[in-house]
Amino acid sequence: MVSKQTKIVNPMGMHMRPAGMFAQEMMKFKCDVSLVFKDKEVNAKSIMNLMAACIKCGSELEVRCNGEDEQAALDKAIQLIESGLGE
Amino acid sequence: MLKGTGASAGVGIGRALVVKEQNLDFSGVPFSGQEQEKARLTEAAAAVSQRLSAMAAEMTQRVGEHAAEILSGQIMMLNDPFMTGQMEEQIAAGNTAEAAVDAVCGSFIAMFSGMEDELMRQRATDIGDLRTRLLVNLLGLEDMDLAHAPAGTILVAKDFTPSMTVGIRRENVAGIITEVGGRTSHSAILARALEIPAVLGVPGAASQIHSGDTVAMDGELGHVYLDPDERTLKDYQARQEAFEAQRQMLKEYLGKPTVNADGRPVALYANIGKPEDAQAALEKGAEGIGLFRTEFLFMDREDLPGEEEQMNAYRQVAALFAGKEVIIRTLDVGGDKDIPYLHLEKEENPFLGHRAIRYCLDEVDLYMTQLRALLRAGADYKNIKIMLPLVTGLEEIRAARAMLEKAKKELAAQGLAFDESIQLGVMIETPAASQIADLLAQEADFFSIGTNDLTQYTLAVDRGNPQVAGLYTPFHPAVLRSIASVIRAAKEAGIPVGMCGEAAADPALIPLLLSWGLDEFSVSASAVLATRRTISLWSQKEADDVRAEAMSLSSVKGIQGYLSSMIKK
Numbered sequence: 001m002v003s004k005q006t007k008i009v010n011p012m013g014m015h016m017r018p019a020g021m022f023a024q025e026m027m028k029f030k031c032d033v034s035l036v037f038k039d040k041e042v043n044a045k046s047i048m049n050l051m052a053a054c055i056k057c058g059s060e061l062e063v064r065c066n067g068e069d070e071q072a073a074l075d076k077a078i079q080l081i082e083s084g085l086g087e
Numbered sequence: 088m089l090k091g092t093g094a095s096a097g098v099g100i101g102r103a104l105v106v107k108e109q110n111l112d113f114s115g116v117p118f119s120g121q122e123q124e125k126a127r128l129t130e131a132a133a134a135v136s137q138r139l140s141a142m143a144a145e146m147t148q149r150v151g152e153h154a155a156e157i158l159s160g161q162i163m164m165l166n167d168p169f170m171t172g173q174m175e176e177q178i179a180a181g182n183t184a185e186a187a188v189d190a191v192c193g194s195f196i197a198m199f200s201g202m203e204d205e206l207m208r209q210r211a212t213d214i215g216d217l218r219t220r221l222l223v224n225l226l227g228l229e230d231m232d233l234a235h236a237p238a239g240t241i242l243v244a245k246d247f248t249p250s251m252t253v254g255i256r257r258e259n260v261a262g263i264i265t266e267v268g269g270r271t272s273h274s275a276i277l278a279r280a281l282e283i284p285a286v287l288g289v290p291g292a293a294s295q296i297h298s299g300d301t302v303a304m305d306g307e308l309g310h311v312y313l314d315p316d317e318r319t320l321k322d323y324q325a326r327q328e329a330f331e332a333q334r335q336m337l338k339e340y341l342g343k344p345t346v347n348a349d350g351r352p353v354a355l356y357a358n359i360g361k362p363e364d365a366q367a368a369l370e371k372g373a374e375g376i377g378l379f380r381t382e383f384l385f386m387d388r389e390d391l392p393g394e395e396e397q398m399n400a401y402r403q404v405a406a407l408f409a410g411k412e413v414i415i416r417t418l419d420v421g422g423d424k425d426i427p428y429l430h431l432e433k434e435e436n437p438f439l440g441h442r443a444i445r446y447c448l449d450e451v452d453l454y455m456t457q458l459r460a461l462l463r464a465g466a467d468y469k470n471i472k473i474m475l476p477l478v479t480g481l482e483e484i485r486a487a488r489a490m491l492e493k494a495k496k497e498l499a500a501q502g503l504a505f506d507e508s509i510q511l512g513v514m515i516e517t518p519a520a521s522q523i524a525d526l527l528a529q530e531a532d533f534f535s536i537g538t539n540d541l542t543q544y545t546l547a548v549d550r551g552n553p554q555v556a557g558l559y560t561p562f563h564p565a566v567l568r569s570i571a572s573v574i575r576a577a578k579e580a581g582i583p584v585g586m587c588g589e590a591a592a593d594p595a596l597i598p599l600l601l602s603w604g605l606d607e608f609s610v611s612a613s614a615v616l617a618t619r620r621t622i623s624l625w626s627q628k629e630a631d632d633v634r635a636e637a638m639s640l641s642s643v644k645g646i647q648g649y650l651s652s653m654i655k656k
Binding site for chain 1: 156157159160163164167168169170195198199202203204206207210387388389390392396
């Protein structure tokens, strides 16, 4: 398993559009991808889980990837989050 | 007559089509085995997904990509592996596909509707919509399709879900009536975009109105008549024609300069609350931004927006209005505008308390960040002007200017680009500022009169309190004299003076403002064209005559009655 700390920078946080985009991108990877936020682990391939976690702008979280393409998935996830999830 | 909230202007006359909630009772559906139920669920999800995709494509083409976003989100939710996984677990536990859909969607609806964030709460509606669509498909019911309603249909429902509104088009829908919802609801926004009259929040509408009833409605006043008598119907037909004629007529003022009847040019700007509103203001013909409220940047979040984020928001508007002025008001917090994470103290008299410029001058870090962001945002186009809210004395301008100069020094030392000669003006919205307008004019680069607060403070009336709201009126001679003296002081000092309150768009007050020589009118985007037209109808001589007569009257009733009678049609 690989993991990395990051921070949400887009102003509206993980609302529908960024959550949907992020989940779709993560679904392209074979490994499991999750976000650990406020001690809870959230399935990052699920738009519902992402939205339900109420992740706002400025939130610190950890991305965890576990499986064969884990490093590629982690790099992509960090790049998406740090570039503001398309917003 | 039924009454509701006028949510989209215009007059609608037609036959009601009451859109009933369908009977989604599935208690009689037998469980036909795990594999069979899973297959039914998969099939239903695929069908709904396909239908939503088709609707999203059609919506994108007809209204724009933004309008289709909610539908795209629903498709993603529907295909969410986590949600479908939960439904399959329900089936594995011996439930029908219908029961699985109902239970899982229900738990998500409960979760989202309990959230604090308004955007998230709206997702509950989306999931409710998905549940209905899946159940309709599983139960083999007829899909509701509003796209094929006959021309002249007045749609009536408890509420319209986003997917129901997709089929609504101007060619066949003459009006929209709902039991719930207000001016900012999804239905209201779509109705205005499509220019369909809408009255929302009419109690009991879906049960009192029956399909086939003749309905006449006014989307501005919020009135709905059922089976109107001949006189009412004639009246509504006449008003419908007048409204359409007016809408067409105003379109002629798009792209024209704003001049009075003598050809004297006047600046006509728009008030906006978000960078996104700037585009609409430009499309409606605004020649600049007379008031850009910055509170939105600080709201619905948990910490302060940084310098870069603020700069980007300001620069976005500056770029769109390149070559035109953009007046940005610094943070106007307090009073009725709370921002939870600032932990403002509860006050006995918030409107007379620690708010706006008073708060900002005490919160040095917060204010320096905003001033630096404004200075930097002005670097490229040099069209940003800074406006201070709720000024009552010279000390406040001096303190703000000192901070502005300090910010410039810092930016220069850091080698960051900024607008060296950015202008600093004052919003005149307190009786104190009005009384000493001559003194303020010596140090401010411009004035903008905020009539909403100026009226409230001058008359000592809280317009949010229904018991005294009737006393709130800009036609009071105290308010009018105050406005006149502010404009005079600005003229004598040779600085420009504008107005960004609601009074600037009032056709009864425009002749007074023209006569006094107001340089700039800033109104809501939707009022730009009507204001341009009103200004074009008045010559200086006529405006002067009306002003002289109005100011010789002494009562609110007399002044308002006279000015209203002089409105040019």
